[in-house]
Amino acid sequence: MTRIAVIGTGYVGLVTSACLADQGCEVTGLDRRQDLVDALELGEVPIHEAGLAPLLEAGRNSDRLRFTTSYAAALAGAEIAILCVDTPMSETGAADTSRLMSAVDSVAAAASSDLVVVIKSTAPVGTARDVHERLSRHPGRFTVVSNPEFLQQGHAVDDFRRPRRVVVGTETGEPIRELRDLYEPLGSPVITTTWETAELAKYASNAFLATKISFINEIAAICDAVGADVREVADAMGLDPRIGRSFLNAGIGYGGSCLPKDVAALVHTAREGGHDALLLSAVASVNDLLPSRTVSRLYQALGSLKGKRIALLGLAFKPETDDLRSAPSITLAAALQAEGALVTAYDPVVRSIATPGGAIEAAASALEALEGADAALLVTEWPEIVSLDWQAAAKTMRGHVLLDGRNAVSDAAIAGTGLRRIGVGVPEHTDG
Ligand code: UGA
Secondary structure, X not given: OOEEEEEOOOHHHHHHHHHHHHOOOEEEEEOOOHHHHHHHHOOOOOOOOOOHHHHHHHHHHHOOEEEEOXXXXXXXXXXXXXXXXXXXEOOOOOEOOHHHHHHHHHHHHHOOOOEEEEEOOOOOOOHHHHHHHHHHOOOOOEEEEEOOOOOOOOOHHHHHHOOOOEEEEEOOOOOOHHHHHHHHHHOOOEEEEEHHHHHHHHHHHHHHHHHHHHHHHHHHHHHHHHOOOHHHHHHHHHOOOOOOOOOOOOOOOOOOOOHHHHHHHHHHHHXXXXXXXXXXXXXXXXXXXXXXXXXXXXXXXXXXXXXXXXXXXXXXXXXXXXXXXXXHHHHHHHHHHHOOOEEEEEXXXXXXXXXXXXXXEOOOOHHHHHOOOOEEXXXXXXXXXXXXOHHHHHHHOOOOEEEEOOOOOOOHHXXXXXXXXXXXXXXXXXXX
């Protein structure tokens, strides 16, 4: 049974730990936060991620999954250490690898035998080489592998078990037995390449997804200008297999802990290499403009926003997660508060958001958040929100504006409600 230490129990680390334990490995998850480790040891599940809770429970019951704050305990007898430490965005846009590097030092200090050190954190090109050099200062034999994750929050367990591809970067581009043993049972294509190529493959993938989203948001703005419907434009484009329909949903833009940070980091990497990444800079700029464009649309519909009640429907950066990192809801709420609006909110799992204008507590239900609202702003397309009783919503609201920031509510759903649905790149629809 392969013994594995997973360093960092954020969403990538937890999903990785739980899935590997489920695969039969003996896993110890390490985190420096004692309260988190205690909670995990007690069987608590700190994040909302489909399918994770039963896997964590099964891991605990089988004794194949343990959590600790001690590097020595995590690494005792381990053949592989998988680094899942976060690499947040620094002020320059570059990914900050300081936590990752300090985890590397701790791993090296605690390792007692040969160890394969796998970097799963999204880390800039050159990180694996830096880690290799850093480890060469320590006694012991370390093999460094870049093995980026492609987990989508909300589907992360499925993505881990049935990856579309596994990318393994090594110093020479040659496969490594330990990683082959780990991933072969999944039956997915494995691309074995060099460190740098593996690292760039990860950034390029996220940057391409962000590019698709900003592209369709640009087309949505053109649709608004000429009276076309971006949903049908995307359908027509998407039927071409060279283009594909996924990630062509226009709306209020991309958020989350990955796309915004990774585009910025790649622009930074390019600049350091002497290349001005014009396209990627524009991708970020298009996305950054969307909150103010959304607020302008409310302005057009309601006049001054001072004293107006605006209900945000959905707070998480996307459905099926409770993650608020770079969530558009926060930027939007702050912008609305700055205009003097009273912001109420509802989300099926998020209980509150913090904004410079003061924290906003989520109401107990969407209808409660909508009570007396001048406008509803659909931010996250949770199925529960999309399939709301719009008749009841319209009755409880004071105004009749529904700004659908995800183009998720159909004309049929608001039939007979009197709501005025304003979308993003779709013709406006008023019913009743
Ligand atoms: C993203 C990638 O999709 C994963 O493949 C990658 O592994 C992960 O980052 C990571 O680097 O860890 P994630 O951040 O979970 O996954 O979220 P996405 O599903 O990519 O969505 C990102 C944002 O784009 C969300 O705010 C979503 O609402 C928005 N989006 C997505 C759109 O606005 N339009 C679309 O058509 C699709």
